[in-house]
Amino acid sequence: MSIPTFTLSRTGDKIPAVGFGSGTKHKFEKLNKPEYNMQTVNPNLVTIFTNAIDNGFRHMDTAEAYLTRVDVGQAIKDSGVDRSKLWVTDKYDQGWIINGKLYRSNTPSGPYESLKKGLKHMNLEYVDLFLIHGPYFLKATCHVTVEHAWRQMEALLEEGLVRNIGVSNFDVPLLQKVLKMCKYKPQVNQIEYHLYLQEEKIVDFCRENDILVEGFAPLTPLFADKVGEDAPLNPIVKELSGKYHVEPNHLLLRWVYQSGVLPITTSSNVERMRSTFKMFDFEIEPEDFERLKKIGQSFHYRGFFRDYFEKE
Ligand SMILES: NC(=O)C1=CN([C@@H]2O[C@H](COP(=O)(O)OP(=O)(O)OC[C@H]3O[C@@H](n4cnc5c(N)ncnc54)[C@H](OP(=O)(O)O)[C@@H]3O)[C@@H](O)[C@H]2O)C=CC1
C-alpha cells in the first residue's frame, strides 16, 4: 500500500499524508501512571505504537510534553521498519497555560537541549520534523523568547539533527513574528483543525507562505461528549458515509485531507488503525465537500487552548 504524501517547500521532503499521534489519550496513559516517566517505557503504549506501524502508519507524531518519545522510539525499533521509511515528528515543550493553570517547560533552556534529550530517549540520530509545540513564551514557563527558540531550531537544522522545522498552535501574529526574523521559515504549523474549526485565517496565511498545515483532533465532529448529541453535521455525515461506502471517521479524515491539511489522528484499536487508509480510496465530490464545509461553519467547537485562541 502506498500512502500519498505532502511535499515540504524548502527541502522537497515528502511527508506521509496521515500521521499517528502519541499524545492525547496516550499522553494520559503515561502521565497518570507514576511508575512511568519520560525515560521508561510503558509496554502498553509500545504495543499500540508498534501496531500502528505494523498496520501501515509511516508517520509518527510525538512530543516532549507527552512523555511518549521513549515509547515511540521503542516501537520504531520493534517494528523492524527501516528508519528511512518512517517519518518522525517531535515537539519542544515550552510550557503551558491550560484552563488558567501554569505548567513549566520540561526544558526551560529551549529546543536545542530538548531535542538532544529527545534523540537519546527515542534512540534516533535525527527527526524528520521538529516543532515548537505551543505559543506560551512566558518567563514563568521557559527561559527563551520565541525568537531565541527559533534560533535554536535553526541551529538544530544546520547541524542535521532535524530535517525540517516548524511550529504548532501558532496564530498569524506569532507566525509573522517568526517570519520576520528567521533564516529558515517554518515548514509546518500543526493546529486543531476539523469541520467545526476550519481556521481559515491561519490556513490561508500558511498557504500564502508555503507552510503546510497539519490538523490535530480531526475526528472531533464524531464525539457527542464534545460537540453534543444534536450537532449539525450528524445527518450529513451519516448520509455521505452511506453514499461513499465508508465509515464516518474516513469521511472526516478525507475532508481534512481534501482541504489540503494533513490530519494527525490516533487510535488504540487495531481494526481502526488498519482501516484508516480507506481515506485515500475515495474522493468527496465538490458539491458534497462544500455542503460539509458550510454546515461545519454553522457551529464552532475548539477543544484545545481556548485560553490562548479565544481570549478576545
Ligand atoms: N500540537 C498539539 O498541540 C496537539 C497535537 N495532537 C496530536 O494529534 C493526535 C491526535 O489527536 P486526537 O484529538 O486524539 O485525534 P482524533 O480526532 O483522531 O481522535 C482520536 C480519538 O478518536 C477515537 N476514535 C478513532 N476512530 C474512531 C471511530 N471510528 N469512532 C469513534 N472513536 C474513534 C480514538 O479512540 P480509539 O482508541 O477507541 O480508537 C481516539 O481516542 C494526538 O495524539 C497528538 O499526537 C493532539 C492535540 C494537541
Ligand SMILES: O=C1Nc2ccccc2C1=O
Ligand atoms: O496531544 C496533546 N494533548 C495535549 C494536552 C495539552 C497540551 C498539549 C497537548 C497535546 O499536544
